[in-house]
Amino acid sequence: MTSNPNDVTGDGLALAYRAGARLVDMEFMQFYPWRLISYVTGRMPVQPSSFVAGAVLRNADGERFMPRYDPERGDATTRDIAARAIYTEILEGRGVHGGVRLDLSQAPLEEFIRLNPRVGRYFSDHGLDLATAELILAPEAHFLMGGVVIDENGRTSLPGLLAAGEVSGGSDGGNRLDSNAIPAGQVFGRRAGLAAAADAAARGGAGPGQEAVSRWASRFGRRAGQRAPGSPNGAGSGIDRKDIKRRINDLMLRAAGIRRDGARLAEGVRGAAILEADYLASADGPRDALAAIELENMALVASIVVRAAEFRTESRAAHYRDDYPVRDDAHWFANVYACQDADGQMALTKERIE
Numbered sequence: 001m002t003s004n005p006n007d008v009t010g011d012g013l014a015l016a017y018r019a020g021a022r023l024v025d026m027e028f029m030q031f032y033p034w035r036l037i038s039y040v041t042g043r044m045p046v047q048p049s050s051f052v053a054g055a056v057l058r059n060a061d062g063e064r065f066m067p068r069y070d071p072e073r074g075d076a077t078t079r080d081i082a083a084r085a086i087y088t089e090i091l092e093g094r095g096v097h098g099g100v101r102l103d104l105s106q107a108p109l110e111e112f113i114r115l116n117p118r119v120g121r122y123f124s125d126h127g128l129d130l131a132t133a134e135l136i137l138a139p140e141a142h143f144l145m146g147g148v149v150i151d152e153n154g155r156t157s158l159p160g161l162l163a164a165g166e167v168s169g170g171s172d173g174g175n176r177l178d179s180n181a182i183p184a185g186q187v188f189g190r191r192a193g194l195a196a197a198a199d200a201a202a203r204g205g206a207g208p209g210q211e212a213v214s215r216w217a218s219r220f221g222r223r224a225g226q227r228a229p230g231s232p233n234g235a236g237s238g239i240d241r242k243d244i245k246r247r248i249n250d251l252m253l254r255a256a257g258i259r260r261d262g263a264r265l266a267e268g269v270r271g272a273a274i275l276e277a278d279y280l281a282s283a284d285g286p287r288d289a290l291a292a293i294e295l296e297n298m299a300l301v302a303s304i305v306v307r308a309a310e311f312r313t314e315s316r317a318a319h320y321r322d323d324y325p326v327r328d329d330a331h332w333f334a335n336v337y338a339c340q341d342a343d344g345q346m347a348l349t350k351e352r353i354e
């Protein structure tokens with residue numbers, strides 16, 4: 001389950017990586033712990049402030065379990081700890097309908113509605129009573145802290161390539177704080193725009209490499225007219241887009257989800273390579289191009305994430321490994337960088353943070 005719209009598929013990360021830019025800390029994926037999954041259809045998050053206002057989580061035994069995971073803050077803990085706790089309760093058989101219960105009996109209902117107006121509106125519009133409804137929450141994939149390495153003006157390691165927003169990495173450390181992404185996107189977006197304009201003026205305004213454009217065009221144009229009819233988005237074409245997306249989702253959930261370990265990560269690395277080979281073999285003609293590029297990018301980003309998660313043999317921030325459950329500052333107070341080596345292979349390195 002993800003909070004992101006369907007078109008968030010990692011295109012920017014894959015394009016930058018393929019062009020030769022450095023990526024940083026791709027193992028840090030944030031999961032939002034508190035998505036309401038009972039009654040509602042689309043995404044409806046419950047705000048963290050609800051837990052400060054007295055809402056609590058309970059498992060199938062009716063236990064208020066969060067103090068076991070964070071004795072100091074209990075339910076009002078951070079996103080990474082809450083996501084891990086809820087996931088563990090589900091994994092160990094104490095889940096309720098795929099999540100855990102939200103208990104509002106100790107929280108003033110008006111305050112909960114003030115903090116969660118969409119939830120309040122939805123329930124009143126549908127004639128449901130928040131006080132008696134069985135509210136179930138579950139975690140969802142939400143935000144990637146890693147991304148393309150940028151300097152303070154959005155310049156990447158490649159001259160002429162600038163980045164801002166969620167495609168860039170490093171500014172949130174390993175665990176983004178609430179509400180930082182949009183302001184960061186605005187600040188770095190403005191700076192990157194100004195830097196791009198200055199750089200383009202200095203270089204005479206050279207456009208994107210025509211060679212790269214021709215390479216893609218010839219690859220997907222090579223069998224034009226020889227294929228069965230299909231829609232531009234890949235449905236009914238050589239590529240079964242839905243099937244491959246589902247396989248990538250399954251792979252990422254198993255290998256690089258809320259809790260990770262070496263064996264599952266190694267399996268994920270192998271799985272990502274198989275996926276890449278599978279859909280490349282089924283890409284057939286220009287009508288498949290959009291689906292093929294998107295899926296290729298998804299599989300590439302998936303493989304960078306699992307490789308980086310396998311590389312970092314500790315637990316820190318949003319990256320948690322069952323086989324290395326402790327934060328290890330002696331070896332891993334460091335950023336993990338991913339880029340292509342001279343042979344086009346993925347190279348991972350760590351650099352200590354001074």
Ligand SMILES: Cc1cc2nc3c(=O)[nH]c(=O)nc-3n(C[C@H](O)[C@H](O)[C@H](O)COP(=O)(O)OP(=O)(O)OC[C@H]3O[C@@H](n4cnc5c(N)ncnc54)[C@H](O)[C@@H]3O)c2cc1C
Pocket residue numbers: 003004005007008011012043142143164165166167178179180181182183185
């Ligand atoms: C449900 C949800 C709630 C959130 N709530 C908050 C919040 O309250 N506060 C906060 O600070 N952050 C929040 N975030 C995070 C924040 O919204 C995102 O990090 C931020 O919007 C990312 O902005 P962006 O411009 O980098 O990327 P996007 O907003 O994803 O913009 C990228 C654009 O590029 C386009 N695009 C993609 N691929 C291609 C391509 N190949 N060619 C051309 N165009 C392309 C896309 O269509 C899109 O318009 C939330 C995120 C989600 C998913």
